[in-house]
Amino acid sequence: MLTPEADAELQKLFPDDVYRDVRLGITIQDLLEKLPTHYPADIAKVLASTSIAQSDEGILRLCCNMAEFMETYSGNNVIFAQLCDNLNKLAGPNNKLAHIKDVILKFMLDADFLSPHISARLTQAEFFAVYWKSYHISEEEIVAAMKHYHQQCPLSELPLVYFFIFFRDMIQRIDPEFYIVADEFCSKAMKTKQSFSDCFHNSVVFSYEVWQELAGAVRNNNFPDPIVITIWDDDIASFEQIASQPDFDLGQTIPNITFLPLTSTFKSATITEFAAFAGASKIFHYCLSHGADVTAPSTCLYTIPQLAAAGGNFEIIRTVSQLHLPTNGVAHTATMARRRDVFEFVQRFFPDDINHQIPRLGSVFMQCCSCGDLIGAVDLMCHGVDLNQRDNSGQIPINFAIRNGKRDITRMLLAHPKVDTSLKDLSGNSTLHYAAEYGHDDIVMEVYKRGGCNINDQNDMGFTPLMMACFRGKLRVVKKICALPELDWNVKSSWGLSALSIAVQSGYPELVNFMLEIPTVDVNTADNNGKTPLHFAAEAGFAAMVRILLSCPRVDVNLTDSEGWTPLHLAAENGFAEVVALLCEKENINPNVMDLYGMAPLHYAVRNGKVEAVQVLLSCPTTNSNIKDRRNRVPLCYTKSHPKIAELLMQHPLIEPPDEDEMGLSPVDNSPVVNFI
Structure with missing residues (x-):
C-alpha cells in the first residue's frame, strides 16, 4: 500500500x-x-x-x-x-x-501495453531492443517470467496469449518444451483446433485474423448480448429469428463494441455497422434489403466503408461502393488497421482515396508516417507519392513521423533526397522545430547535418528550435543544440522571450540550471514588458526556480519591468512568502524600490492582505515600514480591511505616525488601527 x-x-x-x-x-x-x-x-x-x-x-x-x-x-x-x-x-x-x-x-504482460506496439509492426528484435535491453532484461528472463505467470493465470488470460504469439520464435529457441505448452495454451484459449504454429504461420506481426481469433475467444465475456455473437458468426438463421421478434428494431444501437485493432476503446454501433466490420455479409445484405439506412450519421465515428475496410471485408466494400457511398478514409482506416490486403485493394479500385486528405489525419501517406507503417510508407513511395505533400495545417509527412516518435520512417525520409526539411507549416515551424519540440535529440542532429535548416530559424511566434525544446523541457535536445557554433542563445520571440525565459515559464528547473552555467546566456534578458526570467519565476511563486536563479551571481534581483516592478513586487503582491524570503536574503536586494505608481513591495503586500509576505518584508532589516507612495500614503494606510496586518505594522519598532495623504485623510480614516498618542 x-x-x-x-x-x-x-x-x-x-x-x-x-x-x-x-x-x-x-x-x-x-x-x-x-x-x-x-x-x-x-x-x-x-x-x-x-x-x-x-x-x-x-x-x-x-x-x-x-x-x-x-x-x-x-x-x-x-x-x-x-x-x-x-x-x-x-x-x-x-x-x-x-x-x-x-x-x-x-x-x-498486458494487452493495454502490447497491442499498440504489436499492431505497429514492431519485430521481435525491435521490441526487445526498445523495451527490454534498457532494463537489462535478457530473453531468458522474459521466457522465465512467461512460464511463471502462465502457471498463475486463468485459461482466458489474453495478455499471455499475446506474448506467446509475439515471442513464439524466441520461446521455441530458448525453451522448446515450454513452446509445446504455449502451443496448447493458445489453442485452448482461442477455442480452435488449429495449433499454435498453424494459426499464426510464421509472422511476428498481428494480422487481423489474429485479432478475430482473440476477440472470438472472449466474446462471451466482452459481448454478453446474443445478437453480437450472432452477427460475429454471420448466423443468418439465428439473426432472422431475433429479427422476427415484435420488439426488434433494425436501427437499434449495440453498446460497448470494440473495433480491434482499429481502436481499443469501446463504442456503440448499429447492427449494420457491426455487420460491416465483422464481415457478416449475409446479415449485412439482410439489413440492406430490409431498409437499413447506410447513409445515416455514424454512431461509432467510422463510416460503413471504413469499418468494412478495417475488417478486410472486400465483398462489403464492393457492395457499399455500388451504393455510391463515399469511400473517403477507407485507405486511412486500412492503414490504421494494418490491412495490407485492403490497402492494395483501395490502390487498385479507389486510387483517388490514396491522395484524399481528412481532417487531423491528413493523407494516407501521412497516416503511414504517424502510425509507423513502414511497409505502407515504402509502398506509397514506390508508387511516386509526393514526399512533401502538405495537410491543411501545412505539415509535411516527415513531421507526422517525428511527432509520433516513428524513428525508422523519419530516418528513411531523411535519407531521401527529395524530402525538403526546410519547408514550414502554416505556423512557420520547420522539421527542425518539430524534432526539437518532441525531444528527439538524434533526429535534431540528423536534420541539422543534412543541411537546409538554420538552427536560429524562427517560426511565426518567433520561436527557434531551441525555444521549442525549452518549452517542452527537452534537456537532451538543448545540450545537443548548445554545442552548435551558430547557435544564438539570446534570440527573442515575438513577445521578447528568450530561451531561458521560456524554460523558466515552463517550469523546468534542471534545464534552467544547465542554461545558467553557459556564460553566453543573458540571465537578465527582458521581454517586451521588461520582465526577466526572475520576474517570471517570482510571479508564479515557483520557489525552487527562484532559488536556482538566485544561485547565479549574474542575476540582478533589482531590475524593474516596464511598470517599475521588481521580482519582489510580484512575489509580495501575490503573497508568495517563500519567494519573498528568498529574495530578501540577497545582500544587494532593495526592498524599497518604487514602481511607476510610487508603491513599494510592502504597499502591495499590505493592500492585498498577504500576512505572511508582510511578516517576511518587515523582518528584512532594510525594509522601510514608513515608505510613502506618490499619494503620500504609508503601508499602514492600506490596512482598512486587514486588521491583522495593521497589528503587525503597529508592533514594528520603527513604525512612525503617518501624515495626511494628498486627499487630506489620515490613517485613522483608512485603517482600523488606534491613533498614535
Missing part, C-alpha cells in the same frame, strides 16, 4: 474520480484522456517520491506506463530516466533490479 504521505500527494494531484482510477493502476493512455496535458509532469513528481512503498503494484504499474509514455510519446528522456531510477529505488538497495524486472515483466 502507499504510505499516507504519498497517498495524500496523489489525492491532492488528481480529481476524485481520477484518483480512484490511479490507485487501481489505470493505464497512461486512459489517464491522459481524463487529465489536462500538464499532468504528466505533475504525476512524475509524485512518482519520484521515495515514500511510495514497493508493495503497491498499482502505482508501480502506473510508473511503468508513465515511463513508457514519457520515452515513446513525449520524448521526455529526463523524466523517463528519473522514473526508471525511481523504479530501481523502489526495488530496495539489496535487490536493485530483481524486483523491478519482475514488476516490469508482470505489467508489460
Whole structure:
C-alpha cells in the first residue's frame, strides 16, 4: 500500500474520480484522456517520491506506463530516466533490479501495453531492443517470467496469449518444451483446433485474423448480448429469428463494441455497422434489403466503408461502393488497421482515396508516417507519392513521423533526397522545430547535418528550435543544440522571450540550471514588458526556480519591468512568502524600490492582505515600514480591511505616525488601527 504521505500527494494531484482510477493502476493512455496535458509532469513528481512503498503494484504499474509514455510519446528522456531510477529505488538497495524486472515483466504482460506496439509492426528484435535491453532484461528472463505467470493465470488470460504469439520464435529457441505448452495454451484459449504454429504461420506481426481469433475467444465475456455473437458468426438463421421478434428494431444501437485493432476503446454501433466490420455479409445484405439506412450519421465515428475496410471485408466494400457511398478514409482506416490486403485493394479500385486528405489525419501517406507503417510508407513511395505533400495545417509527412516518435520512417525520409526539411507549416515551424519540440535529440542532429535548416530559424511566434525544446523541457535536445557554433542563445520571440525565459515559464528547473552555467546566456534578458526570467519565476511563486536563479551571481534581483516592478513586487503582491524570503536574503536586494505608481513591495503586500509576505518584508532589516507612495500614503494606510496586518505594522519598532495623504485623510480614516498618542 502507499504510505499516507504519498497517498495524500496523489489525492491532492488528481480529481476524485481520477484518483480512484490511479490507485487501481489505470493505464497512461486512459489517464491522459481524463487529465489536462500538464499532468504528466505533475504525476512524475509524485512518482519520484521515495515514500511510495514497493508493495503497491498499482502505482508501480502506473510508473511503468508513465515511463513508457514519457520515452515513446513525449520524448521526455529526463523524466523517463528519473522514473526508471525511481523504479530501481523502489526495488530496495539489496535487490536493485530483481524486483523491478519482475514488476516490469508482470505489467508489460498486458494487452493495454502490447497491442499498440504489436499492431505497429514492431519485430521481435525491435521490441526487445526498445523495451527490454534498457532494463537489462535478457530473453531468458522474459521466457522465465512467461512460464511463471502462465502457471498463475486463468485459461482466458489474453495478455499471455499475446506474448506467446509475439515471442513464439524466441520461446521455441530458448525453451522448446515450454513452446509445446504455449502451443496448447493458445489453442485452448482461442477455442480452435488449429495449433499454435498453424494459426499464426510464421509472422511476428498481428494480422487481423489474429485479432478475430482473440476477440472470438472472449466474446462471451466482452459481448454478453446474443445478437453480437450472432452477427460475429454471420448466423443468418439465428439473426432472422431475433429479427422476427415484435420488439426488434433494425436501427437499434449495440453498446460497448470494440473495433480491434482499429481502436481499443469501446463504442456503440448499429447492427449494420457491426455487420460491416465483422464481415457478416449475409446479415449485412439482410439489413440492406430490409431498409437499413447506410447513409445515416455514424454512431461509432467510422463510416460503413471504413469499418468494412478495417475488417478486410472486400465483398462489403464492393457492395457499399455500388451504393455510391463515399469511400473517403477507407485507405486511412486500412492503414490504421494494418490491412495490407485492403490497402492494395483501395490502390487498385479507389486510387483517388490514396491522395484524399481528412481532417487531423491528413493523407494516407501521412497516416503511414504517424502510425509507423513502414511497409505502407515504402509502398506509397514506390508508387511516386509526393514526399512533401502538405495537410491543411501545412505539415509535411516527415513531421507526422517525428511527432509520433516513428524513428525508422523519419530516418528513411531523411535519407531521401527529395524530402525538403526546410519547408514550414502554416505556423512557420520547420522539421527542425518539430524534432526539437518532441525531444528527439538524434533526429535534431540528423536534420541539422543534412543541411537546409538554420538552427536560429524562427517560426511565426518567433520561436527557434531551441525555444521549442525549452518549452517542452527537452534537456537532451538543448545540450545537443548548445554545442552548435551558430547557435544564438539570446534570440527573442515575438513577445521578447528568450530561451531561458521560456524554460523558466515552463517550469523546468534542471534545464534552467544547465542554461545558467553557459556564460553566453543573458540571465537578465527582458521581454517586451521588461520582465526577466526572475520576474517570471517570482510571479508564479515557483520557489525552487527562484532559488536556482538566485544561485547565479549574474542575476540582478533589482531590475524593474516596464511598470517599475521588481521580482519582489510580484512575489509580495501575490503573497508568495517563500519567494519573498528568498529574495530578501540577497545582500544587494532593495526592498524599497518604487514602481511607476510610487508603491513599494510592502504597499502591495499590505493592500492585498498577504500576512505572511508582510511578516517576511518587515523582518528584512532594510525594509522601510514608513515608505510613502506618490499619494503620500504609508503601508499602514492600506490596512482598512486587514486588521491583522495593521497589528503587525503597529508592533514594528520603527513604525512612525503617518501624515495626511494628498486627499487630506489620515490613517485613522483608512485603517482600523488606534491613533498614535
